[in-house]
Amino acid sequence: FKGKTPFITFVLGGPGSGKGTQCEKIVENFGFTHLSAGDLLRREIISNTEYGAKILDTIKEGKIVPSEVTVKLIRKEMESSDNYKFLIDGFPRSEENRIAFERITEADPDIVLFFDCPEEEMVKRVLNRNQGRVDDNIDTIRKRLKIFESLNLPVVNYYSKRGKLYTINAVGTADEIFEQVRPVFAAHEE
Template identity: 40%
Template sequence: MVRHFSIKGKLVPVDWVCNLLKAKMNDVVQNEQINRFLIDGFPRNMSNLEGWTTYGFTNDIVTLKFVLFFDCSLEECERRCLQREDRRTDDNIDIIQKRFRTYLNETLPVLQYYEQTGLLRRIDANKSQDEVFEEVKELFR
């Protein structure tokens, strides 16, 4: 079902994402005795954030340490996407700019929310890969 939504270019309903995420996290905790997670790209919009809260991630399952934000200019994003060796089929100027607009409209309010809570950790991703990596390592120490 998730693949069906992806093929159609639609977002998977937030309750599905939250239930899948919760089930996988519980499974990993029980079977692998791992209780630390890095979740990439979620919550991506306010609906995701509401689901994150509604499905108990903020109290029952997760003690959120911080939200990591790689702050990068549109120009640098364009340059990197267009120059990477393993380019996606949708790596072109129009789609990259559309993704950036989506970020401004959908994701930025989530980041502002976490900034107000004091949980946002911002990395200047316009720097070199090595500099960014060093800053990220410091956050995880």
């Protein structure tokens, strides 16, 4: 990391809450490297690796891929990057994910963003996306929302208690939402 301590942001929020969209804007404005856990997993499926078939089944069911698999992929990307500022998008999705990341990387996030979005809005956005994702159908979306509530929200609460959480109201245009995101990063720039 160019001799610097990595600066890590976890980007959390339900399916379709706008994590990927806002990450692109953060990259453009603040020079982060964007690591979407979902994209890394989908890349494994396409490249037919050891875990590909199992990952596909898990994503179709809206369930969470075993922590070791995801953490390994994230760590590999971090280690091969020459940047030290990372946006980790869509991870950790469970307390187990969070604890595995801490244990394996010995790192802690500096910022945790949470995109807070009503369910109807998330469903609408995901159904409108039309990019052929195997999990963008109403059955899988319902499952993703349930898993989000039961497993991801405890992670959000954990960081809230530790004073690291920035909750963003994820309703509005992407530009309006970014105007809430911008000051979080501006305040952390040296």
